[in-house]
Amino acid sequence: MNTRLIVGLTEAWQFQTDVDRRGISQQWYNAGLPEARSVQIPHTWNVDQGFEEYRGLAWYSYELEISEAWQGKLLRLQFDAIYRDADVWLNGQKVGAHYHSGYTAFVLDITPYVRYGQANRLVVSVNNENSELALPIRNSFDWADDGGIIRDVSLIVTGMTAIDYLKIDAIPFFTDHSKAVESGTIQGEAWLWGKGNEDNLPITLKMLIWRADKLVASDEYDLLADKGMLRLKPLVIAQPELWHFDHPHLYTVQIILLSDGIATDQLSLNVGFRELKTVGNELLLNREPVRLMGVEWMPGSHPDKGMAETEADLIEVLKQIKHANCVITRFHWQQSSHLLDWCDRNGLLVQEEIPHWQQPSEPDDHLLVIAKQHAEEMITRHYNHPCIYAWGMGNEVNGQDAQTIRYMKQLKQYILTLDGNRLINYVSNSVHFKPESDATGVGDLLMWNDYIGTWHGELDMEEVIHSIDEAYPNKPLVVAEYGLCEPAYTGGDPRRIEILQEKTKEYRKHKGIAALIFFSLNDYRTQMGEEGSGRLRQRVHGTTDVYGKPKPSYQALREIGAPLSLQEVFREDDQTLTVVLGNRNDIPSYSISGYQLVLAMEEGTETILDIPPLAPGESCQLSLPIHKASLLDTCFYSINRPTGFSAANGLLPISVREQLEREVRLD
Template sequence: MSYRESVPLTDNWRFRVDPDGIGLRNHWYADKLDSAREVKIPHTWNVEDGLEEYRGTAWYSYHLAVPTELEGKLLRLQFDAIYRDATVWLNGIRVGEHKHSGYTTFIIDITEAAKPGNHNVLTVSVNNENSDQALPMSNSFDWADDGGIILGVSLIITGAAAIDYAKIIAKPEFEGASVTASRGTISGQIKLWDNGLPSDLLPTVHVNVLYQDKLIASEAYPVRIENGCFAINEITIDQIKLWHFDHPHLYTLKLMLEADGTNTDELSIPVGFREIKNEGSRLLLNREPVRLMGVEWMPGSNPHIGMAETVEDFIRSLEQIKNANCVITRFHWQQDSKLLDWCDLNGLLVQEEIPHWQQPDEPDDALLPVALQHAAEMITRHFNHPCIYAWGIGNEVNGQSAQTVAYMNNLRTHIERMDNTRFINYVSNSIHTVLSKDATGIGDLLMWNDYIGTWHGELDESEVIDRINAAYPDKPLTVAEYGLCEPAFEGGDPRRIQILMQKTEEYRKHDQIAALIFFSLNDYRTQMGEEGVGRLRQRVHGTTDVYGKPKPSYQALREIGAPITVKVERAQETEAIRLTLSVRNDIPSYSVSGYILKVMMAGAEWQSLFIPSLSPGEQWTIEWYEQSAEQADNIRYEIFRPTGFKVIEGTLSEALEL
């Protein structure tokens, strides 16, 4: 029996815009909007004919089934994201609102307003007009401001005593300086939903830990509630499997809450044992020094879908990232938990950010409550994702301003109280100007948007990097953006490839650079776009177009991000064809294990060979004997990661020619 049920509310919504602002005056919040048209959630109006430029209020209505047997249950509505300001009514009763943050999840208690066994009308008003009180602020942000219920909606049904959220820490315990962690601990804190649980009641929590559906630990004990929270006892797990982008091992923590002898709620939480930290200028993942290749993807860019992307839509773009040999990314704004679930399961490191984007030029304490709302909603709902290695607190605000530095430092201090287990970073486009006072210096990593040669003018790339390294010798540097933005700068995809190749080769020479994030995977829809109109307004910045169709630069990104290079030659002494795999020792640089080489002779089936574990700089060689040039042309090879994503492919003859 399940003590928590989550019912998706997807189909049969009604929708209408309210350009004259009459909905509230005419009590649309109590109306089924029967005359409105039907839509499916997630939904945005800004990809629809005639509404591409509409910024204002619109209304949604839904018939919410509440069966009689739900009498006495706690009923909550979860909105994964509404852009942007939303007010929610049930049966004409205003049950909640959410403002100033259009990408974070919020939950509303509808228990008192619901009528079990009767007709229930759920109504939501949404406004996506520019705002000087919201983040992102005003109209100065570089992505689509699509209005609507842009992510999923669900009805959560539990007993009266229920869990709001959990913060679970899965910590590996390493053996001295070794990269081996033979055991780990699971601990954490549970926040209960504020439903008037009696202070003298001691609920019991049942905790089960599973790996690959096998129960490996189990406990049950009474807990004492303090300020609506309780801690779970620390659990030690022996012989743990670490989470890594090539080996994304996940454990499942199952929590069940029992109050007054009745099971009232349960929660299933995937967790991963992993450690990411810096040691001076080196970035360490599970104690191994790594240098990583990545790319940023701008969601919401397909003109037919916009920000109303489904899980299937997310996955198509995420698979392109992984197939491009990219293992790290960042998002300018908060993302769907289901997207992060995929990153957990498939191995993609993520920095998720509060959307401080260029405005206000110098933030002050008046904006801090909104930023803290963003941080709290982002962190409480996404804390348990092992894919998230860092929280971003801003991007390209005036990082050279003393006021900005003080503000970001204050914001960082608050966020550390919410989560002291991850990096906290500010992304700068100005560190290369006056090095000693830039806001990115308050972060755990230096994060630099490098547009030398375009937006930043002609500078000596190597000299600038050396100066940054000298100013901050104790922090790794991440190049958080580099690329070509058209039509602001000319040259097309050939110049994009040139920038990718030349800059990456330069970055590889500087040991302090720990990660590269190319910008961007895709051309992206943006209300600031210089190209196209309406739903097609975009910036041409990507290795794919807005529909996800790859350009030649996508293949260049894939090749430059491969951790393994292939060399094929004829052995003079035997005439055998010799294939040598080398693990890169610059960028990217990390150990490879569990990789598979597949080989297919002409007319034969694929044969799989397990590549031995190799450290950066190491090689592995195999040979084929008595192969003519014609036969070599018919021998194909492919290399795969343990996660199934292809690293590289080709024929032996092609490699021989190279």
């Protein structure tokens, strides 16, 4: 058997709602579900006909086969997310519970409860009723509250000395404050599961670092656990390749534990060397000042899937984000590791947030306990993702109130004990009122939801931005939301495009604005929706509809986010075509390298030209041979990023095509 065996538990679950709350009194956790139907995990009942509005109790059951060969092993169940309050039984015995947080993973030890060599009845009760204790609180949140086992379930089989989670730092060291990287270190902590090392035996720890399929560093040493934690010795990597949204270079860290000479567990994960920090009002990625274009996506919006999206469903939307030239995003609530893995591999910067949303207006110490639970569960499971540049403490929670400011300061101090390396932010919809006394000032970045002209009324946007700059001259500003919500505000997609274009034009003038995150990529399902009903209740806020079909505003977003543009195309002589490309120097603004220009000069024939590295504001000329017999009416170009996503594409400008076609006809 492998040192760590992971068994996915997705097929052949049984499901039943419990509208009358008979399950506990009739002991469904022991007797089974009397009127169940088969479902596949992930699953939510809130896209099922007749249960779209059901908020209450439901039950799941699964026949879990436990091999005789697993005796003496540690057996754990991992639930990637259950929305929201869950109780878990195995063979009629209570194994554990998870309350108040519906989007974070949790793990339960089932070793004492299993029956080897036979099927074991696993039963889970789930309740998605509104709660005064959970986050998000009550029904004051603007997304779907789909109940169910909404993400994957797996069985983890290891030796008794096992890893709970890893916290790995990949730290680059730059030469003399330049962008040149001299070396890097991989270091961190391995946290053990429970009392897996209760005999206090020496643990031999092996650490291997891989780049692609090449082993680049390794070490082996003995340790004693300190309060369940093993501190990893730093491993030096010479001139590591940096992680960047255009160059998402990853290294694989493999940790193997041996207890008393016997391998008991191993865990592999990807990390990326990157540095993201603020200097004054600039945001620096790997020592380069950058200004980024982004968009926010509200998952769980497809009416047929809801929050029970598969990894394949998530990836399709993530590709839309990248195709829209958006390299930064944020999520109002915690996401799955599968989603973040894709962002690691494909280069998308993410702020993952604790789901505070507008309520309560005066957060208190009791709620702080729940927020700390969210922070701990989010950070311990997602610490290693290089795509995560910041942790979010919440969104629009009465930011001008002194109690909110105190609350966010306390929460930030706690998050710093979990992760002292990333940015920590609070997103405000009130900083424009009185910037110097707003909770977003607690964060490392200022994050402002700007709805001047709609939700925020008619204000002078330029004056507002200047007032924020004056209040915080040493912090970059991120416009964390801007856009149009229908039917609350009229004008449809043409007005959405107008807001996108006009506001972006103004933001580009202000150098203290480090990033824009348009809201939103998609129309989204939400229990607060003004349009539709049932599983189609939604807010019409997006550049795509709830099924992912693009609107004209999607193309407008893509064009605004393009770092490179086709500035000029001309013919130097009978055999040479020259293309002039320019790199933007406002928003977006970042150096590019590894880009390519692809030209299809005739059907079935492609010419690929490497675009030289360009700093913001620089341009280049690329020339290529052409033939008079070319099919110039189908001369198609594409500017491709190193990740393979297109930054811009289309036909050559009409005037140029017409000129070339005319010359062909004359010849």
